[in-house]
Amino acid sequence: MPSSEKSPATGTRRFEAIPFQEATAARLSFERVSTRLSASLGSALPALLAESPDPDSSLLLFERLVTEASAEILRLLEAHPFLAHYAIAVFGSSRYLGETLVQNTDLLHTFLREKKLDRSFSHEEFSEALARFRSRSFERDNSLLLARFKRREYVRVMLRDVLKIAPLAETTAEISALSDVLIEEALREADSAMERRFGLPQHLDAEGRAVTTPFAVLSLGKLGGNELNYSSDIDLLYLHGDGPEPPAAPISNREYFVRLAQQVTEILSRHTAEGAVFRIDLRLRPQGNEGELAISLSNALRYYAETAHDWERQALIKVRYSAGNVQLARAFIRRIQPQVYSAEINFAAIKTALVAREKIERKRRRQTAAEGHESLDVKIDRGGIRDIEFLVQCLQRVYGGSEPWLRSGGTLFSLQKLHDKRHIGGHDFHELNSAYTFLRHLEHRLQLQQGQQVHRLPRSPEGLAIMRRAMIGLSPGYQLADLTSAVKQRMAAVAEIYQRVIYQQQASRSFLPAQGDFQLRSWMESAILDPTHPQLLERLADDAPDIWELLRGQSLSAVGRKNLLRFLGSGYGSSERYALVLRHQQEIARSLRLFESSEYLVEILARYPEEIETLAKINSSAPIASSGGLFDLSSLYGEDQFAGNDAVFAYIANSTATSGDKIAMLRQHFRHRMFAAGARDVAELRAVYSSFAETTSAAEAAIAAAFGIAGNPHGLAILALGRLGSREFDLLSDADLLFVSDPAGDRRLLTKSAEQIMQTLAAYTQDGLVFPVDARLRPHGAEGELLVTPQQLGSYLSQPWEALTYTKLRPVAGSAELGRRALAAVESLFARFADHDGFAEAVREMRQRLQDASAPEKSIRTSAGALYDVDFLSSYLLVKHSIRPKAGTLRDRLWRCAGAERLDKKDAAILDHAAELARTVEHLLRLVIGRNTRWLPAAEHARQAIEKLASQILRREFPEGLEQELLRTFAEVRTIYDLVVA
Numbered sequence: 001m002p003s004s005e006k007s008p009a010t011g012t013r014r015f016e017a018i019p020f021q022e023a024t025a026a027r028l029s030f031e032r033v034s035t036r037l038s039a040s041l042g043s044a045l046p047a048l049l050a051e052s053p054d055p056d057s058s059l060l061l062f063e064r065l066v067t068e069a070s071a072e073i074l075r076l077l078e079a080h081p082f083l084a085h086y087a088i089a090v091f092g093s094s095r096y097l098g099e100t101l102v103q104n105t106d107l108l109h110t111f112l113r114e115k116k117l118d119r120s121f122s123h124e125e126f127s128e129a130l131a132r133f134r135s136r137s138f139e140r141d142n143s144l145l146l147a148r149f150k151r152r153e154y155v156r157v158m159l160r161d162v163l164k165i166a167p168l169a170e171t172t173a174e175i176s177a178l179s180d181v182l183i184e185e186a187l188r189e190a191d192s193a194m195e196r197r198f199g200l201p202q203h204l205d206a207e208g209r210a211v212t213t214p215f216a217v218l219s220l221g222k223l224g225g226n227e228l229n230y231s232s233d234i235d236l237l238y239l240h241g242d243g244p245e246p247p248a249a250p251i252s253n254r255e256y257f258v259r260l261a262q263q264v265t266e267i268l269s270r271h272t273a274e275g276a277v278f279r280i281d282l283r284l285r286p287q288g289n290e291g292e293l294a295i296s297l298s299n300a301l302r303y304y305a306e307t308a309h310d311w312e313r314q315a316l317i318k319v320r321y322s323a324g325n326v327q328l329a330r331a332f333i334r335r336i337q338p339q340v341y342s343a344e345i346n347f348a349a350i351k352t353a354l355v356a357r358e359k360i361e362r363k364r365r366r367q368t369a370a371e372g373h374e375s376l377d378v379k380i381d382r383g384g385i386r387d388i389e390f391l392v393q394c395l396q397r398v399y400g401g402s403e404p405w406l407r408s409g410g411t412l413f414s415l416q417k418l419h420d421k422r423h424i425g426g427h428d429f430h431e432l433n434s435a436y437t438f439l440r441h442l443e444h445r446l447q448l449q450q451g452q453q454v455h456r457l458p459r460s461p462e463g464l465a466i467m468r469r470a471m472i473g474l475s476p477g478y479q480l481a482d483l484t485s486a487v488k489q490r491m492a493a494v495a496e497i498y499q500r501v502i503y504q505q506q507a508s509r510s511f512l513p514a515q516g517d518f519q520l521r522s523w524m525e526s527a528i529l530d531p532t533h534p535q536l537l538e539r540l541a542d543d544a545p546d547i548w549e550l551l552r553g554q555s556l557s558a559v560g561r562k563n564l565l566r567f568l569g570s571g572y573g574s575s576e577r578y579a580l581v582l583r584h585q586q587e588i589a590r591s592l593r594l595f596e597s598s599e600y601l602v603e604i605l606a607r608y609p610e611e612i613e614t615l616a617k618i619n620s621s622a623p624i625a626s627s628g629g630l631f632d633l634s635s636l637y638g639e640d641q642f643a644g645n646d647a648v649f650a651y652i653a654n655s656t657a658t659s660g661d662k663i664a665m666l667r668q669h670f671r672h673r674m675f676a677a678g679a680r681d682v683a684e685l686r687a688v689y690s691s692f693a694e695t696t697s698a699a700e701a702a703i704a705a706a707f708g709i710a711g712n713p714h715g716l717a718i719l720a721l722g723r724l725g726s727r728e729f730d731l732l733s734d735a736d737l738l739f740v741s742d743p744a745g746d747r748r749l750l751t752k753s754a755e756q757i758m759q760t761l762a763a764y765t766q767d768g769l770v771f772p773v774d775a776r777l778r779p780h781g782a783e784g785e786l787l788v789t790p791q792q793l794g795s796y797l798s799q800p801w802e803a804l805t806y807t808k809l810r811p812v813a814g815s816a817e818l819g820r821r822a823l824a825a826v827e828s829l830f831a832r833f834a835d836h837d838g839f840a841e842a843v844r845e846m847r848q849r850l851q852d853a854s855a856p857e858k859s860i861r862t863s864a865g866a867l868y869d870v871d872f873l874s875s876y877l878l879v880k881h882s883i884r885p886k887a888g889t890l891r892d893r894l895w896r897c898a899g900a901e902r903l904d905k906k907d908a909a910i911l912d913h914a915a916e917l918a919r920t921v922e923h924l925l926r927l928v929i930g931r932n933t934r935w936l937p938a939a940e941h942a943r944q945a946i947e948k949l950a951s952q953i954l955r956r957e958f959p960e961g962l963e964q965e966l967l968r969t970f971a972e973v974r975t976i977y978d979l980v981v982a
Contacts, residue, residue: 014046015027015046017046019469021056025056026059029059029060032063033059033066036074037074040081041077041078049092052088052089052091053445053467053470054449054470055092057091058092060091061087061091061099064102065091069105070105076108083112086163087108089159089162089163090155090158093445093470094158096450096451097155097448100154100155104152107152117156117159120173121153121174121178122177123177123181126177127184129149129153130149130182130185133145133149142189143266143268143270143277144272147275147277150182153178157178162470168440169410169412172228175229176227179219179278180223182277183264183323186268187264187323187324189263189267190260190267194259194260198251198256200212201240201249202245202249203242203244203246204244210246214240214324214325214327214328215238215240216323216326217323218320218329218332218333219237219319219322220235220237220284220315221233221235221281221284221318222234223322225318226409226410227410230448231454232453233281233453234281235282235283235315236281236282236285237282238257238260238264238295239332240253240257240296240328241297241328242296254296258293261293261294265293279453286303286307287303297332304316304336308339313339313340314393316340317340317393317407318409319409320333320409340397340400375457375459376487376488377455378439378443378491379443379455383495384439385440385443385455388411388435388436388494391501392411392418396414399421412433416433425603425606425607426603426607428497431497432494432497435490435494438474438490439490439491441471441474442467442487457483464483468480471483536568536569537551539578544581546589550592555592556596557596559596563595563596564588566602566606567595569606570605570606570609577609577610580612581609584613587612587615587619593682594615594682594683597945598678598682598927598928598930599930600732600927600928601678604671605675611672618679618683618684619683646697646701649701650704652705653704653709663709663760666702666705666706666709666760673698673701674731677691678731681923681927682949687916687953688923689891692727692728692729692730695730695733696724696727696728696729700720700813702761703812706757706760707757710756710757711753713749713814716742716750716754717739717740717811717813717815718737718738718757718814719738719740719811719812720735720736720737720738720809720810720812721737721777722736723736725809725887726887726888727888728890731923731927732930733771734773735761735774737758738775738809738822739754739757739775739788740789740818740821740822741787741818742789743789743790750787751785751786751787754787758775761773779793790825791825793825794825796829801842801843801846803829803833803879804871804872806826807878807879807887808875809826833879833880834881839880840982843872846872847872851863858935859935860918860925861918864974865969865970865972866918866973867890869973869974869977870894870918872977873976874897874911876981877902877903877980878893878896880902881900881902883896891915891916894911894915903980910972910976911976914972916954917950917965921950921962924949924950928945928946936963936966
């Protein structure tokens with residue numbers, strides 16, 4: 001259906017605005033296409049082409065589509081113009097997948113018929129799609145069928161990618177899931193052929209019975225990390241079970257599985273009319289190219305324990321199951337962990353791997369010299385993708401031995417974990433995260449163009465222009481007018497971090513290891529060795545002589561100097577931050593105690609140097625501007641929201657900003673409140689309950705703000721338990737929350753609101769999280785529904801320990817009336833346990849269970865006579881003797897029991913004294929070392945800092961040391977506990 005006449009001037013202007021490389025040929029092509037389209041679709045085409053990274057290819061392939069397609073496809077495009085948009089997006093981003101769409105126009109029907117772009121496909125969905133595709137195909141060549149299916153699915157995956165529907169991690173995970181399905185299918189085909197010829201592979205078990213011998217395909221590299229590219233090789237390891245074969249076996253298991261591995265590799269790597277399914281790389285198997293194609297479990301474990309190079313063990317960081325017998329794969333992965341992660345890393349071996357990295361760079365230089373021109377490789381050049389991946393893997397191995405949580409395959413996920421555990425600083429994390437995302441997106445665009453495994457930027461201006469347009473919208477904050485400069489800038493930033501963290505040269509003999517071994521340092525350890533510090537010190541000598549003298553003098557310990565340099569180094573990164581440092585020199589000098597004693601506060605200062613202004617306000621005794629005066633809170637919070645007195649949180653809750661902006665502001669302000677509280681603790685040496693009052697208030701206000709962000713849902717109340725419930729919320733605390741709904745409310749909508757509130761508080765973003773939320777103290781725990789009604793609460797509390805837990809229940813946000821009903825429902829149940837003959841015995845049994853769980857290690861909370869003794873004792877008395885009210889701090893609860901004459905006042909004083917000591921030490925552990933640990937640290941400086949601060953805050957000495965004071969106090973507490981809870 002030809003298009004009608006258009007205004008020549010308008011058409012010319014619109015056409016000339018399109019960045020064609022061959023404008024004349026494009027005009028002729030456009031005229032031919034226009035004769036096949038309606039006026040409306042033809043007039044929309046220039047705008048679509050103008051947005052295309054490669055409008056020449058887009059128009060050429062679109063002309064083929066409308067010329068070669070059936071009348072049915074043309075009618076489909078006319079009836080649903082968005083399909084033309086999809087086609088142009090594919091054609092402009094990938095010529096090879098554009099060919100796939102031209103040859104498989106039925107894909108347009110699937111985009112129309114199914115909401116295929118709304119979400120990524122799972123492994124199961126790919127399996128079902130492959131089964132359907134196979135059932136409709138007459139193709140007998142399995143390699144060709146799998147290659148064709150892969151290219152068809154890639155069209156959908158890349159369309160979600162280029163339309164910016166799917167983030168990078170989702171795209172690579174979906175490609176990886178598709179790849180697993182293709183490997184499974186190849187294994188099924190090969191296994192079937194081998195079984196028809198030789199029967200099932202078997203071995204004799206311990207009782208002499210013939211059982212089937214398992215076989216598994218494991219993936220490594222990018223596929224192992226679930227981060228496969230469009231055109232990656234896949235690194236595979238073939239593994240089979242152990243055991244002697246039955247006497248009548250036609251061939252040995254070793255030969256059987258080597259042949260099976262050969263057939264799987266052949267199916268996946270054989271070239272077809274659609275190309276190969278994959279390029280297979282088997283060089284990461286034991287002994288590399290010289291090793292057998294398939295290896296038994298026992299031989300593999302022996303190899304990695306006794307023979308493997310360190311880089312081979314490091315490659316196993318990303319190993320995971322892809323196909324075959326999952327139990328065999330799990331057994332290997334579980335048993336290989338001690339070889340990959342250990343308490344003591346062979347740093348000399350890691351240095352050997354780094355030397356191999358240098359060899360790659362020398363090879364690149366020789367390659368550049370031979371080619372006679374410069375080229376930029378985003379993968380292997382200095383500061384590229386490989387450097388980021390290698391840096392992350394090295395840090396995982398250094399810390400993963402003692403911190404199993406760090407053991408994961410994907411680079412971005414692992415980077416996030418290293419940041420969460422403070423092994424990578426905030427600035428470095430965000431730089432590496434953004435650079436890796438940027439470079440991987442660029443790598444994808446390079447590979448999509450021709451369907452080849454390329455990593456170098458194009459040399460031609462035309463090719464660079466296509467890549468620049470392809471990256472628009474994928475690189476916020478990056479100036480892409482000059483793509484090459486933007487890439488070099490990102491890679492230079494990565495190279496600086498890599499150099500500092502991995503190759504850090506020891507600036508002082510005191511930092512050298514005993515035998516001169518290579519030493520991999522964390523970002524915290526290397527801060528004092530940062531190569532920018534000489535320049536920084538030179539500047540400080542001129543700009544801030546007082547601070548320069550502090551660093552040169554003897555008033556700071558090595559730890560204090562390191563921490564101060566970390567902060568100053570972070571401020572040196574920009575002129576604005578450096579000016580901030582210079583403006584507040586006196587505050588820095590007055591805050592030496594902070595730099596000497598608190599890793600927690602120094603970490604925040606290093607990431608957010610602007611918090612130095614908070615120190616200025618604390619040191620000047622001016623109030624922190626977080627409440628009062630700025631706003632009339634009554635107009636921002638309703639009565640039911642339990643707002644507290646924080647105007648900033650109130651503003652966030654009711655702001656017209658986007659949800660994302662509100663969540664970012666919420667995290668930033670809560671971080672500020674926690675920093676201010678911790679800094680005041682160090683500066684004022686205030687009592688721990690005063691600190692808890694401030695941090696609890698901040699947590700309550702944050703929850704009220706999250707409730708407001710969720711739209712102030714009617715018929716919902718949030719109640720606190722645990723430390724938030726007892727008003728003893730601390731730095732790094734979780735929030736134990738209970739969501740109570742009105743039975744008359746819409747349960748589905750209210751559940752969504754509760755989930756949104758949890759997400760707002762606990763989801764990790766670039767600004768971190770507010771605090772973890774734990775809703776497992778609700779009836780029936782994690783298996784119960786998220787929402788509970790007052791009536792359901794009134795019929796619950798089946799265990800004595802739950803009665804103790806619910807003594808701390810109190811409303812913090814939402815409907816005040818619902819909160820009161822929930823408290824009344826719970827209060828009516830306490831009477832049941834007050835009259836229960838076995839109540840004391842059940843309480844003691846639960847307390848013993850918690851004590852045994854941490855024994856024989858010492859614990860400030862769970863050891864005999866520690867905090868849990870005081871907590872259980874006070875809660876037990878409150879329930880047993882129906883003492884009201886039950887909520888409050890440990891101090892409140894103890895003296896309430898004494899006031900009701902259920903606890904001797906002398907014993908109450910001893911318990912109060914003990915609880916204050918333990919709570920103070922527990923708080924200082926978080927403040928000083930930045931972690932929630934069970935007991936005093938082994939590190940001498942941290943232990944001394946905690947003991948000194950505890951002595952100053954509590955105004956008492958510890959003649960035998962803080963540890964002995966704690967143990968002596970615990971003995972007193974346990975004596976009273978045994979008498980009371982009897």
